[in-house]
Amino acid sequence: MITITDLHKSYSPRNARGTTVEALKGIDLTVADGEIFGVVGQSGAGKSTLLRCVNLLERPTSGSITVAGQDLTTLGEADLRVARHGIGMVFQHFNLLSSRTVAENVEFGLEITGVDRAARRARSAEVLDLVGLGDRASAYPSQLSGGQKQRVGIARALAGNPKVLLSDEATSSLDPETTDSILQLLKELNRTLGVTIMLITHEMEVVKRICTSAALIEGGRIVESGNVIDLLNTPKSKIAHALFPLGESRGEPGNTVIEIMYAGHLADEPIVGRMSREFGIDVNILGAAVEVVSDHRVGRMRLELPGSVESNAVPIARLKDSGLYVEVLEGAL
């Protein structure tokens, strides 16, 4: 649905003394149809710049951006405006017009596309129902809570039936419960409407809750990307480690410490118990986390096995054989 190829964006200096900021340094990214794609990264990594390039709010320095089969970078201004009707956008600070009621805000995009009044009214009522705000149509944004404002923002973005929804930190100014309900809503809309969502966040929790795929951006480059479940089974994945922080407990010297990652049906199996039974060893659990990531139960565990890596070769091989990702952190000292 979205294909980004060799995208560069630099900001030229405002005056002679300034330096050029290279915000994006060659981004390649594909967001498949119907996905919820999360882009994570530290502040200043280039997340917002990347997202704003997708609907060309920011014109790339070079590279191409294809949305729904159309290369946006080749479009003239008028065609670009039309293309934007098919790409909804949600903002951290909602960006609702204070002079308009909730319904009028939702209708704004339809006004731009020239939909007549009656049809606008009907459509705004429809999408407001969808986001659970059917009864607040005539309120003004200032009369709503943050979560409700974001629902209006989402309704506005959806009013024109876009194929793609872009979200820049949509939940970052909301409290945890409200964040939860907005994430649920996005997931629900993705499921029922089939809208592809590309979202930016600095909270791993958001990725954990709703994303099917994710990419990590560092210093303007994508350092990791892919299906979340696949990432969890990828050795040394930074995203996986960020999703599952296990603490620093390292075990006794001379013993073997391994980390295992498991997803899907394996998460339901009593791995540790079976291992100690099968091989007669005392397995010590140093850390463990089991969570639901994009509707899959996945877990990560740090285990301490008595003795050297060599002496544990057979149990480790057995774990790998059963489909688990196993990483050996330290062997006998």
Place this chain on the structure above:
Amino acid sequence: MNINWGVMIPILAKAIGETFQMIGIALVFTIVFGLLVGVLLVSTDEGGVYEAPFGSRRLGAIIHAVLGFIVNIGRSLPFIILMVVLIPFTRLIIGTFIGPTAAAVPLTIAAIPFFARLVEIALREVDTGLVEAARSMGATRGTIIWKVLLAEARPSIVLALSTSVISLLNYSAIAGTIGAGGIGDIAIRYGYQRYDNSYLFTTIIILIVIVQMVQLVASAVARRLSHR
């Protein structure tokens, strides 16, 4: 004080009529051109919707600089000097420089830059996020100016307008001294030159009442328009 109302009332009524006439005419032009200049000042600035008209950033910068320069000139001349300087121009377009209609010319020229700067401030207060949201929805520049910038700034613009009306009232009194007529003229001619304090005080009261009413109405309208 011994006031002859029978004489005074018609004189004052005529003067109030003249004041309203010159301010009214000036106000119409001030609103139209002040809004236009204010919008241009904001939109041709860096980051504005017309920062690069016809694709040229240079052109945007030039328009912005020239407009700002002219506005500053208008703002830097004391009204009385502006009025004198404009006499040939006023004569050219009205045929005379005496009377309320003629006075509307310098009043308009003085009020446009003043109102335009206030409009500029009001438009700059509109959150850039709103413009960004409109752009993301595929809005044209015109839509952004009308439905985002001007629509959101309406309460501030109404207040800016009342400030401008009050300034115009102030200027109109000065205009009165060189033949425009109006309330200021009465205050000077009867109050100052003839030492008739009853005229002086009555005109002061009238001016105070007008200013209070303008401000009251503007504040009420602004409050109604504002949903922040």
